[in-house]
Amino acid sequence: MNPFSNLGIRHDIVNAISDLGFENPTPIQEQAIPVLLSGSNDFVGLAQTGTGKTAAFGLPLLELLDFEENYPQALVLCPTRELCLQITNDLKNFSKNIKNVNIVAVYGGASISDQLRQIKRGVQIVVATPGRMIDIIGRKAIDFSKVQYVVLDEADEMLNMGFQEDIDQILSTTPEEKKTWLFSATMPAEVRRIAKKYMENPFELTVGTKNTGNANIDHEYYVVRAREKYAAFKRIVDFNPEIFGIVFCRTKIETQEIAEALIKDGYNADSLHGDLSQQQRDKVMKRYRERSLQLLIATDVAARGIDVNDVTHVINYSLPDEIENYTHRSGRTARAGKTGVSISIINSKELGKIRQIERVIGKKFVKAEIPNGFDVCEKQLFALIHKVHNVDVNEEQIEQYIPRIMDEFKDLSKEEVIKRFASLEFNRFLEYYKDAPDLNAPAHEERGDRSDKFARGGMRSDYTRFFINLGSVDDFTRGDMLGFICNNGKISGKAIGKIDLKGVYTFFEVENSSADQIQQNFKDVDFNGRSVRVELAGDRDGGGRSGGSRERSGGRRDGNRGGGFRDFSGKRREERSGSSRSGNGSGERRKRW
Known part of the structure; x- marks a missing residue:
């Protein structure tokens, strides 16, 4: 029996999540779902990004709502359109075996008329960003008077983005007797105040320690001269040939500039920031999910709600202004129990901030050295050899070319063929890193x-x-x-x-x-x-x-x-x-x- 059944989830939902590969509940799901299924408490759940919070509140919602009725019964508020779409998609997948389920995503950057039409046809669950939700409420196009459940997901980030007034206005249209479920990765004073304002004796659940980071993430920092940061960043990337990472910058301008420079320098990279249209954003995220991009350069706001598996590295090209945001950044890697690395590239004046972050996440950073040119070349060479050794050979398609290939190599020994093949890539890095300077800041x-x-x-x-x-x-x-x-x-x-x-x-x-x-x-x-x-x-x-x-x-x-x-x-x-x-x-x- 699937362990989710033991939590009180009915079989048609369990079958749907089994098809998605859900085998065992995560700690937040295991502890939150039975409490939420009771439907009797307001709820505050603290857990890091990537721990399965969507299923923790989504599965109980699907159990508790009456899908024979076609009016808004649940409202999920989240900070970004990416997260809004992700939650909506997850809920639709979870409920694929239930009849008459109508879920509408409400977010900026898309046609409001399409969203209004979907609402008018009938909806039980609305997943929304605050700004667009305010627009629709202002048009008197939705009635929340019978809403039973409100979920505030990523509550800390919604407050960081200045949505406090919008949340107040939206919740003022909902009934007093509703249940409010709040999920957050951190618990700053602002989130504590919102819980006190909208909840009555909430059940509080903390998975891990408040404001701490994922235990499966290794935290490293490199100290470089400010003027050499970009060169050091590229060398770190080159030293990790299999990197599939997200690079965080502080501003939209910096994000765009770093991405453009990387593209010119031959890296598979692109940017994600607030000036992109929804179509541009979707295109970038599609390429990243398909791994045609190796590096996604993003701002904190743009990266919220990104749920991409197997991100190996998070690189803080610039440390965040708010220390709590470091937890959100690093949580992009080591998702679903996997391991990851969070790297910060700093100058000497930022060492104090590293110590502050250590205190917040409860984990020590490891000081690392920018690798020298020889180390990078060696790493790239053996990455290539490993890739060749493990490549899948399409026997049927390659067979017709083998005679010509063997004829081309007939005057070369096996050792010579291997050396020449390896040198194709190795020589490029040898030339690039010839006389490469030490980029580590002096003591x-x-x-x-x-x-x-x-x-x-x-x-x-x-x-x-x-x-x-x-x-x-x-x-x-x-x-x-x-x-x-x-x-x-x-x-x-x-x-x-x-x-x-x-x-x-x-x-x-x-x-x-x-x-x-x-x-x-x-x-x-x-x-x-x-x-x-x-x-x-x-x-x-x-x-x-x-x-x-x-x-x-x-x-x-x-x-x-x-x-x-x-x-x-x-x-x-x-x-x-x-x-x-x-x-x-x-x-x-x-x-x-």
């Missing part, structure tokens, strides 16, 4: 030595610090400011150091050789009818030249496969963390899908 930089030119509070003497009377209130991001300075100052982005964007003003650094040019070219510049003032920083920020550090986060050309990114004007430049990690990160966290 004194790792300790945060104040003499380090990238350390906090110090600036190289070959840079001049300027003040400009424009800032974030003028709708500038750091990337916008970089472009504005380059275009009007008529200098290359390479000459710009750190950009310190404030509310009504900004400090920026320029190579000494370009300082006079900046002052001269900004004499008659205006912005939206207002005169732009650029002056030497002097004592404005209390430090003249000591006010900041020059930071570059990679994009440096590294051999023939080197990357490089584009500046504001479209010209090639090195990526700089001060510009590409711009202030639109928080805005993206609030983006509604």
Whole structure:
């Protein structure tokens, strides 16, 4: 007998999930399903991403609802359209043997008229993102007065994205006597408050320890100079030939730039961020699920709800702004009991954040060394040999070519054929990594030595610090400011150091050789009818030249496969963390899908 039957799930549902390969319930399913089937309690479930939360609430819903009635009985709210579609698809698969089940996915980026038609035809379960649900409620197109169950999935992320008011408004249209089930990977104070507001004496279930990470994930970090981050990232990827990973960046701009650079450098990569249309997003995810993509470059928001099996690595190209998000990121790997690796590429100033994350997840990071060129070549060579050894041979199709192949190799011994075949790939990496530099940050930089030119509070003497009377209130991001300075100052982005964007003003650094040019070219510049003032920083920020550090986060050309990114004007430049990690990160966290 399937163990799910012992939890109280009826046979037609058990048969459906057996066809999907569900053999044994996960811990969250085993403990949550009997409680939820009773239908008598509000519920708070804490479990990490990838532990089977959808089935934990989905199977009890299918047991408890009356599918002879064709009105909304359950509402599932989740943060992203990807997760919305995933939950809807799972519920449809679970219920394939039940008659008259109508489940509608409601999310932005798709035709609202199609969704309205589906609702009008009748629905028992609505799975929705808050933004689009508000739109449909505003059209008075749905009646939640008889809803019995509300599920808040990924509650912590919905609050991080700024959906608190939307959730309040949606739940105000539901009855007082409903049951509310809340699922979350972490339990920050905001989630605790929402539980207190909407629930009465909820049953609380924690699988694992609150806010901790999956025990099957190994956590590693690499310390590199900021300007060499992209080169180090590529070397880590090359050292893991079988990698099938998700790479997290902080902003949409950085995500797009890294993906474009990887594609130019010959990697199977693409980006996933909030500016993509639903059609573009679906196309990227289809390629990733089919493994025609090896690396998916994503923002935190865009990656929520991605449920792809066998992700081997999560790479934090940039650490998340919110420490709790690290748990969500790393949870993309080691799903369903498998193992995985979470890698963070940091500079010396971020060591403190690593220690903070360790305390939150309750697990130590391992400090790893960026491999040298020889190690990468060796790893790639034996990956190729392993692939050749295990390749499936299509005997029927290859047979007709064997005589010609044997004739071509007749003057070569077995050993010579093997050496030449292996060298096809090996020589490429040998050439690329010839004289490859050590990319690990020196020990004194790792300790945060104040003499380090990238350390906090110090600036190289070959840079001049300027003040400009424009800032974030003028709708500038750091990337916008970089472009504005380059275009009007008529200098290359390479000459710009750190950009310190404030509310009504900004400090920026320029190579000494370009300082006079900046002052001269900004004499008659205006912005939206207002005169732009650029002056030497002097004592404005209390430090003249000591006010900041020059930071570059990679994009440096590294051999023939080197990357490089584009500046504001479209010209090639090195990526700089001060510009590409711009202030639109928080805005993206609030983006509604």
